[in-house]
Amino acid sequence: KNEVEQSPQNLTAQEGEFITINCSYSVGISALHWLQQHPGGGIVSLFMLSSGKKKHGRLIATINIQEKHSSLHITASHPRDSAVYICAAPWDTDKLIFGTGTRLQVFP
């Protein structure tokens, strides 16, 4: 069983739809990262959060440390949001454990 699990694995949406990606983890952590990877490989950090909620533009991330669950929401999705979204949990000393990723495709 993976220590960090994401759902869904694949997601297709129409432009403008509200998107939710979920991440559950079994390790004890104090923070969680949400990453975005576009075709070609480059990874961009979207959020690092340890409690509550963070918002950046159309992206919102929430985390419940006690329930070991985090969600990434995209409001008013756009084709340029098409990418793989990955959650990652640091444990021990900065050892990141990654989820398997959610491949999102947004069609016009």
Place this chain on the structure above:
Amino acid sequence: KAGVTQTPRYLIKTRGQQVTLSCSPISGHRSVSWYQQTPGQGLQFLFEYFSETQRNKGNFPGRFSGRQFSNSRSEMNVSTLELGDSALYLCASSFLGANTGELFFGEGSRLTVL
């Protein structure tokens, strides 16, 4: 502010050879971590360095090694290359480490082993 720079971006090696990859972090960042990404295994943690000390290591054989210099630049080395080492190798820098701060990733070094 310059981003994280990885070199080389692409390289092709044959089985049995060794390879050295370089990562220059963002100025002022003391933590550099390395990751391997393959289609089958996804992203996996290799090791993390902070102020020239390896703080953690993933579950990889001893053929994978790394080091960090006093200017925070880091290198990783893979000896006796195997076909399964073909992957995208990514490094990330942060001020204090993944537990406490945002990560900034390089574009990666894509290694093909023939």
